[in-house]
Each structure stands twice: as C-alpha cells, then as structure tokens.
Amino acid sequence: MDSALVGGVIAAVIFVVICLLVVLIRYLYRHKGTYHTNEAKGTEFAENADAALKNDPNFQDAVDESKKEYFI
Structure with a gap:
C-alpha cells in the first residue's frame, strides 16, 4: 500500500x-x-543629443540652454 x-x-x-x-x-x-x-x-535621425531632446515633448520644460550636463 505504501x-x-x-x-x-x-x-x-x-x-x-x-x-x-x-x-x-x-x-x-x-x-x-x-x-x-x-x-x-524619431530621435534616431537627430544630429546630436541636444537636438533629440529639444524635440521630445517629455523634456520640453526640463531642457535649459544655460545649464547643460554631459555624462559619459
């Protein structure tokens, strides 16, 4: 049985x-x-990162031309 x-x-x-x-x-x-x-x-055809972020509606208010930071 077991x-x-x-x-x-x-x-x-x-x-x-x-x-x-x-x-x-x-x-x-x-x-x-x-x-x-x-x-x-649509950012794959931008000439640089700044141009790609300028056209992104999520970052319209966040991009300040006087204070740019680049991380490598």
Whole structure:
C-alpha cells in the first residue's frame, strides 16, 4: 500500500514538472527576441543629443540652454 502511494506522488511530481517545462519553453519561444525600449520616437535621425531632446515633448520644460550636463 505504501509503495503505491509513493509511486503516485512521484508520478504526480514528474507530471507537474513536465507541464511546467512545457509552459516555460512555450513562453520563451513565443517571446524570443522581443524587447521594449523607452527611447523617444524619431530621435534616431537627430544630429546630436541636444537636438533629440529639444524635440521630445517629455523634456520640453526640463531642457535649459544655460545649464547643460554631459555624462559619459
């Protein structure tokens, strides 16, 4: 009786692990190569960083011409 119970528990654990592996592999396959960036749209053609930030509506009030900082 005990061996049947142990065998059932082992079979259930193996089944759950296999199901989790299938779900994980399917998720990784479907989301392969997708990523999201927070870069502003249209800034890839700007001649420098200042021009790109001037056209970004999120930074219209934050850009002050007298105080520029550059981080390298």
